Amino acid sequence: MTTETRAATSAQPSRLLSALRTQEGVLFLVLVVIVIVLSLLSDRFLTVNNLLNQTRLFTETALLALPMTLIIISGGIDLSVGSMLAWSAVMLGFSWQLLGLPLPLAVVVCLLTGAIGGAINGALIAYVRVPPLIATLATLAIYRGFSFGISQARSARGFPEEFAFWGQGQVGPFPTQFLILVVLIVAMHLLLARTGFGRWVYAIGNNELAARYSGIPVERVKFTLYTLSGLMAGLAAFIFTSRVTTTRADAATGLELDVIAAVVLGGTSIFGGSGSIIGTMLGLVIITLLRNGLLLTGVKGDATFMVIGLVLIAAVLINNLVRRR
Amino acid sequence: MAPPIIELREISKSFPGVQALDRVSFEVREGEVHALLGENGAGKSTLIKILTGAHQPDSGTILLRGQPITIPDTRHGLKLGIAAIYQELSLYPDLSVAENIFMGHQPSNRFGVVSWRQMQQRARAILHELDADDLDVSRPVRGLSVGNQQRVEIAKALSHDARILIMDEPTAALTQHDVDRLFEIVRRLRARGVAIIYITHRLEEVFLLADRVTVLRDGRVVGETMHVSQTNQAELVRMMVGRTLDTFFPKDAAEPGEVVLEARNLSYGRTTRNVSFVLRRGEIVGLAGLVGAGRSELAQVLFGITPAESGEIRVEGKPVRIRNPREAMALGIAYVPEDRKLQGLLLRMNVRENTTLAVLRQLLRYGFVDDAAEMRLTQEYVDRLQIRTPSQMQQVANLSGGNQQKVVLAKWLAAKPKVLILDEPTRGIDVGAKAEIHRLMNTLAQQGMAILMISSELPEVLGMSDRVLVMRQGTIVAEFDRAHATQEAVIAAAMGADALHTTPAASTTLT
Numbered sequence: 001m002t003t004e005t006r007a008a009t010s011a012q013p014s015r016l017l018s019a020l021r022t023q024e025g026v027l028f029l030v031l032v033v034i035v036i037v038l039s040l041l042s043d044r045f046l047t048v049n050n051l052l053n054q055t056r057l058f059t060e061t062a063l064l065a066l067p068m069t070l071i072i073i074s075g076g077i078d079l080s081v082g083s084m085l086a087w088s089a090v091m092l093g094f095s096w097q098l099l100g101l102p103l104p105l106a107v108v109v110c111l112l113t114g115a116i117g118g119a120i121n122g123a124l125i126a127y128v129r130v131p132p133l134i135a136t137l138a139t140l141a142i143y144r145g146f147s148f149g150i151s152q153a154r155s156a157r158g159f160p161e162e163f164a165f166w167g168q169g170q171v172g173p174f175p176t177q178f179l180i181l182v183v184l185i186v187a188m189h190l191l192l193a194r195t196g197f198g199r200w201v202y203a204i205g206n207n208e209l210a211a212r213y214s215g216i217p218v219e220r221v222k223f224t225l226y227t228l229s230g231l232m233a234g235l236a237a238f239i240f241t242s243r244v245t246t247t248r249a250d251a252a253t254g255l256e257l258d259v260i261a262a263v264v265l266g267g268t269s270i271f272g273g274s275g276s277i278i279g280t281m282l283g284l285v286i287i288t289l290l291r292n293g294l295l296l297t298g299v300k301g302d303a304t305f306m307v308i309g310l311v312l313i314a315a316v317l318i319n320n321l322v323r324r325r
Numbered sequence: 326m327a328p329p330i331i332e333l334r335e336i337s338k339s340f341p342g343v344q345a346l347d348r349v350s351f352e353v354r355e356g357e358v359h360a361l362l363g364e365n366g367a368g369k370s371t372l373i374k375i376l377t378g379a380h381q382p383d384s385g386t387i388l389l390r391g392q393p394i395t396i397p398d399t400r401h402g403l404k405l406g407i408a409a410i411y412q413e414l415s416l417y418p419d420l421s422v423a424e425n426i427f428m429g430h431q432p433s434n435r436f437g438v439v440s441w442r443q444m445q446q447r448a449r450a451i452l453h454e455l456d457a458d459d460l461d462v463s464r465p466v467r468g469l470s471v472g473n474q475q476r477v478e479i480a481k482a483l484s485h486d487a488r489i490l491i492m493d494e495p496t497a498a499l500t501q502h503d504v505d506r507l508f509e510i511v512r513r514l515r516a517r518g519v520a521i522i523y524i525t526h527r528l529e530e531v532f533l534l535a536d537r538v539t540v541l542r543d544g545r546v547v548g549e550t551m552h553v554s555q556t557n558q559a560e561l562v563r564m565m566v567g568r569t570l571d572t573f574f575p576k577d578a579a580e581p582g583e584v585v586l587e588a589r590n591l592s593y594g595r596t597t598r599n600v601s602f603v604l605r606r607g608e609i610v611g612l613a614g615l616v617g618a619g620r621s622e623l624a625q626v627l628f629g630i631t632p633a634e635s636g637e638i639r640v641e642g643k644p645v646r647i648r649n650p651r652e653a654m655a656l657g658i659a660y661v662p663e664d665r666k667l668q669g670l671l672l673r674m675n676v677r678e679n680t681t682l683a684v685l686r687q688l689l690r691y692g693f694v695d696d697a698a699e700m701r702l703t704q705e706y707v708d709r710l711q712i713r714t715p716s717q718m719q720q721v722a723n724l725s726g727g728n729q730q731k732v733v734l735a736k737w738l739a740a741k742p743k744v745l746i747l748d749e750p751t752r753g754i755d756v757g758a759k760a761e762i763h764r765l766m767n768t769l770a771q772q773g774m775a776i777l778m779i780s781s782e783l784p785e786v787l788g789m790s791d792r793v794l795v796m797r798q799g800t801i802v803a804e805f806d807r808a809h810a811t812q813e814a815v816i817a818a819a820m821g822a823d824a825l826h827t828t829p830a831a832s833t834t835l836t
Contacts, residue, residue: 196689203682206671213630213660213668214683214736215651273673 023267026318027282030311034286038293045293048173055178056167056243058288060085060252062181062281063236064259066188067229069280072263073192074222075205075272076125076132078229082255083143084117086248088237090147093156093247103163110241111234117143118230122223140256147249156247167243177239184232189277197221205272262287265312286311327354328391330520331376331407331489336385338371345371347544348385353489353520358511360531360553361524363541364565364783364816369524372541373491376522377409378402400429408482409491414474418467423448425466426480451480455510472503479510490514491522496530497617508534526615526820528558540564559813562820566783566812577767581791582606584642585775586658586744588627591636596622598799600636604744609766609776611790611810613783614819619799620779621663624746627777628660629653640744654683657743661733661750663779669733670721677703677717680735706735711761727758734762738769745769748779763789783812795819 039046064081071078091113096106117139124135169176192198200221203211212218241247266283268275287308294304329352338346346368353359363369374380375387378396386393389405396402416425423445424431432443448462457476466474475495482490492511496504511521511534523535531538532553540547540561547564586604591597596619604610612620625631627638629647638645640656647653653660662668671679680703681688688699703717710731714724721732730750737745747766751759766789770776780786786793793810795803795818803818805811 190693194694195692196685196694197692199678199682199685199694202674203671203678206674207667209668210671211682213628213650213662215654216682217651 024276024279024282027266027279027286027315030315030318031282031286031289034289034293034311038289038297041297042293045296050292050296052173052175052178054288054292055181056175057292058284059175059177059181060236060240060243061255061258061262061288062284063184063232063239064229064255065262065280065284066184066277067225067232068259068263069266069268069275069277070188070192070198070201071132071225071229072260072268072270073205073272073275074201074225075208076222076225077136077260078118078121078132078226079136079256080117080121080139080143081229081233081259082252083140083147084114084230084233085237085240085252085255086147086250087117087143087150088114088234089241089247089251090151090156090249092237092241094150097156097158103160107238110238111231114234114237115227115231118227118233119223121230122226125226126219126222144249144253147251151247151249153249155249157245159242159245163242164245165242167239167241167245177243180235180239185277185281192277197224201225202273205269205274258287261308261312265315283315286315327356329353329388330355330390332388332391333372333375334386334388336372336375336382336387338375338380338382344544346375346382349541349544349546351539351546351550353522355488355518355520356515357537358515358521358523358535359550360535360538361522361541362528362531362538362561362565367541367565368544369541370493371544373409373493373522373524376402376489376491377407403485403487406486406488407491408485408487408489409493410475410478410482410495412494412497414471414478416466416474416477419465421463421465422452422460422469422477422480423462425477426451426462426484428481430485447484448480451483452476454483454513455480456506456513457510470503472499472506475499475503475507476510479514487519489520489522491524493524494526495523496525496527528561528820531561532558542566562813562817566816577771581608582773585640586627586777587639587642589637589639591623591626591633591638593622593626593631593634596799597626597633600626600796600799600801602794602801602804604775604777606743606773606775607770608791609770609778609789611786611793612777612779612796613786613793613815614796616781618796618819620796621748622799623796624660624662624748624777624779627653627746628658630660654740654742657741658746659683659737659740659742659744660746661737661748663748663752665726665729665733669736670729672722673720675718675720676707676712676714676724676732679721679732680706680717680739683736684739702739703735706739710735710738710765725754725758727754727761730754730758730762734765742774744775744777746777746779749781750778751780751782751785783815786810786815787812797821 035046044050064085068078068081088110092106092110095101095109096103101109121136121139124130125132166176171179192201200211200216203214203216204218204221208218240251262284263275263280264270264283265286266275266279266281268279290308290311291304294307299307332352334350335348336346336350337348349368349372351372361369361372371380375382378399378401387396388394394405396405396407417428426448427444431439432447433439445462452458452460452462455476460473460476466477469477495507499507511523515521525531535553537550537552538556538561539550542565582605584603584605589601591600600623612623614620622631626633627647629649629652632648638647645656647656650660666672671682677699681699685694688695688702700717706712707714707717712731712735713728721729724732750766751762766776766778778786778789787810790810791807793805793815794801795815797819802821805814
């Protein structure tokens with residue numbers, strides 16, 4: 001065989017192989033394996049109904065994971081997303097039930113609350129230069145405090161029926177929030193992968209000093225990222241409230257850990273500089289399906305947590321192994 | 326005359342691409358202060374590292390009290406009584422004075438428990454010998470003056486019972502009062518028979534303090550070790566620089582145009598003090614000075630990284646404010662920083678992303694990066710600077726130093742600056758890439774760019790510059806036109822050897 005033909009025959013599989021060698025490729029394989037195993041264990045798992053239903057549950061986490069991906073790529077972190085969600089949700093209920101605002105206006109208040117919470121994080125981090133971990137650990141507590149203080153531990157209920165459309169309704173066969181999520185996934189992917197802003201996010205995570213020396217408005221980018229994170233928390237709060245038809249101050253407690261786990265499982269470097277929206281979404285789908293599938297097969301809740309933890313570690317190990325080649 | 330306590334015979338040491346030491350012989354006697362002189366890169370640091378055990382010589386022998394020895398590491402060196410005090414002090418700021426002095430060999434009882442009382446007593450005794458009784462051994466080092474920290478360093482060396490003490494530019498950061506106290510300590514140690522190797526850039530100190538002096542240049546001993554009474558400052562300067570200019574610095578004569586950048590009394594902190602100069606179209610101005618003279622700091626003021634606290638900058642005659650790099654860029658100023666890995670490159674990103682980083686805004690269409698335009702622009706600079714990379718998608722971490730430097734240059738040339746500030750543009754890159762960068766600078770100047778080049782390589786400064794500015798202690802102390810810029814004159818100005826009869830400074834008046 002001449003070298004030329006050998007090169008020609010090896011071209012196809014090597015392209016496939018190099019696609020699989022990316023973090024996304026590895027995750028995709030892991031996902032396929034999980035789906036096969038779970039569908040063998042439970043006949044209720046691999047059904048259109050079950051899968052579409054899952055998207056309702058993971059939309060809120062996914063909405064938070066989108067900006068979290070950008071933030072972690074930029075070398076930061078936002079621990080306050082769960083608290084911002086709760087605070088925004090409480091503000092929705094409060095302004096509608098107690099202040100008597102029309103519901104659409106209350107939703108605007110909800111979104112604004114999230115954005116303001118995020119902007120405060122952003123200002124602390126970008127301009128006051130508080131390390132992101134500390135700044136958002138502090139606001140995690142503060143925003144949760146706001147939630148309890150404003151709601152006085154009362155939950156708002158009795159939302160009109162049409163309000164349920166966003167969290168329980170359907171458009172064709174799809175849950176409403178799933179369609180919103182798809183649009184936002186596409187938008188965030190484009191923002192990160194295709195725009196100048198996205199390039200700056202990678203540059204800052206890669207070498208903040210060099211980015212600054214290259215005239216990149218580092219502070220403005222960071223401020224925008226955390227504000228965006230807050231805004232998405234507001235949106236998630238709105239959909240969450242519509243889904244569960246009540247606003248509680250203890251909503252989404254600990255959700256930030258799920259979000260960060262999904263981002264990191266998705267291959268985003270916790271040290272910043274690399275990662276992708278596609279990876280994050282794969283990570284999130286894996287965690288969600290595992291949780292659901294294990295539940296359906298009758299595994300107890302505690303064991304589910306352990307399995308997810310093991311998968312997280314396994315995915316990172318496999319990824320390291322594959323990349324070293 | 327006392328026999329040498331330590332002697333180096335025909336020591337050679339090379340690093341990839343550099344012969345750092347070439348058959349250097351050197352000796353120090355007990356009770357002697359031996360000054361070691363040389364420019365940046367002459368081989369002083371390598372010599373020290375071989376003496377302390379941090380480096381191993383390629384060939385040659387080290388004799389301690391006449392016995393050949395090897396010093397496998399610095400710990401071993403300390404055991405043999407060889408200690409060094411570096412310009413950058415290496416203390417633990419949050420530990421106490423006593424803990425710092427006995428770091429690594431704390432007095433302890435037979436159970437391995439540190440004996441604090443003994444440690445403090447011995448620390449006090451050592452400081453007493455240094456006439457530094459005023460230092461509280463239990464207070465943390467943080468907050469001590471630089472002079473006091475240095476005394477702690479010396480005490481640390483003595484705690485190892487050092488008989489050979491190497492001091493690397495100990496006065497660089499000291500106030501005059503502390504310098505006087507340091508000299509007192511050095512003289513005391515000498516009287517006790519300690520052999521002291523004293524490295525300095527301040528020639529007057531040689532005559533104040535040293536018994537003998539050795540000059541290094543390009544890794545070799547120049548002439549031979551002399552008694553200080555046999556020489557003078559002018560001769561020492563000549564010995565340090567007497568090098569022929571390399572021929573590959575091809576600066577063509579340029580016809581400088583109008584003034585592009587003008588600085589008037591710029592100041593920032595203690596590092597930039599009252600700096601005034603002008604930069605004209607089409608000229609390369611070299612900024613010379615010793616390490617720590619404030620050259621990079623001046624560049625960072627001009628580029629808005631540390632905006633000037635007072636003074637004025639004018640660009641093409643108009644007064645401007647530069648508060649951050651973006652404003653500097655908008656005015657047509659570009660800065661290729663000193664440390665390309667730390668300040669210049671996104672190492673894990675590719676050649677294309679690095680090249681277009683500073684001009685990305687111009688490549689956006691509705692906020693989206695125009696891929697085709699980005700690829701064209703990158704290719705233009707890859708070709709023009711002959712960046713050797715397998716593709717634009719190559720991670721810059723995988724490129725050679727020279728090609729990495731070209732990527733940083735490409736990033737800034739893409740911004741089409743009027744003023745290009747180059748900070749050590751050829752440091753650590755191979756000869757071929759160096760020549761290419763010099764050629765490029767030449768072309769850019771011909772095309773009308775004004776270039777301010779910071780370089781610690783004197784031949785590069787003299788070969789490339791139309792004018793040379795010399796900085797010392799944060800301010801410009803001399804200016805030479807090409808004809809008057811000699812190695813002796815520049816180095817004398819940089820070291821502040823005012824007693825020398827050099828070409829008078831400021832042959833061009835500042836307006």
